[in-house]
Amino acid sequence: MNYSTQIPMRKLCFILSLLSVAFTIVSSYLFMKHQINVMQYSTPVILVTVLAIITCGVLNKVFKKLLSEFGFKSTPITQEPATIIVPIEEAPVEDHQPEDTIQEEKEPVTPPINITINLENSGSVQPATAKSNILDSYEEAMEINERKSRERRIEIMNAVREYTIEVMPEFLSKEDLATLLENINYMSCGDTDKYVPLRSKIDNPLKSPDLRHFAWNIGHRLNIPMRDRALFIKSVFPFELREATIEYLEKNLRDSVPSKIKIDVPKKGDYRFKCMMKEAA
Incomplete structure (x- = not known):
């Protein structure tokens, strides 16, 4: 179920909830004020409605199964992609030239350039190196303070x-x-x-x-x-x-x-x- 189908279902559930609350309030009010028991009149209606919904659901599944067995399958409608025809112009036929002239007009082919990356000196190692330097300086400062304290x-x-x-x-x-x-x-x-x-x-x-x-x-x-x-x-x-x-x-x-x-x-x-x-x- 996608998002577009979830929205109507939410609205339907919300409406049914409101109707249930309204029915409860009205029936309670009628029973308390006028001694009218709404359940005596609404119970047959509710039972008939529930049976009708269940019957519709069962018949829907039965008909769908029968139709699928007899070959009536729903084929999804797919939209074929539009094809764009671009006219291709014919290239003009050039005069035949000698092979020596064609070789002279070709550009010289340059060899590929090999690039090597030194991963040992990459920038990713700098944070660890900086952290170790900070720890070393901290230990040195602690040693200096302890030495000064002992001397004093x-x-x-x-x-x-x-x-x-x-x-x-x-x-x-x-x-x-x-x-x-x-x-x-x-x-x-x-x-x-x-x-x-x-x-x-x-x-x-x-x-x-x-x-x-x-x-x-x-x-x-x-x-x-x-x-x-x-x-x-x-x-x-x-x-x-x-x-x-x-x-x-x-x-x-x-x-x-x-x-x-x-x-x-x-x-x-x-x-x-x-x-x-x-x-x-």
Whole structure:
């Protein structure tokens, strides 16, 4: 069924649907308002109509079958293509020329040109090559960033070690100072279970403000959380901080209490200690 036959069928179905809805509405209204049962009158009409349609369909198939058996076949009408007759003019008969003259008038035949296409260097390979170049440049950039990050980390650790060696000798012995440097390395790596406890000199002990300021100064450069800084000094110097809790130390790492080790706040993006810069100047 083509599109031209589908349109009438759609219209017919639409009309039948409307008639069914209208019949339902009218019959319902008559029955509800006037107690008239339309089905008693319409049922015989509907049955007769249905039987007539079925009978027509059956007879149509029977007659079509009988006619096809007796040789009455419908032949489709085909339109023959129109033929156009073009008159052909006779070419004038030229005078006979010698064969030598005919060969001279022929154009020279040129040999065919062979063209080879190099598929390896075609443009279809360019997107893949460009993509590989982008990935290579991305990996190179990541390696450069990682190398710079490692180099900066090493520089910060060296600055922290130099600062520790500068401010702690008056409070610690040489062996304890070396142990403190190892503990700082453990803190930067997150190995808090490897801390080794120390004790400052008896004649010049470290006090709580000194340790709090020291932990804040080095922890700020190493980007250590405040609680980890408090845990660091509490674990490494348990005797000096025996009366302080980790919560108290965490809240008072950076305060204005007078002490020998001062708070050293670096400039934004810088890690150097001001006291070391003054000595270098």
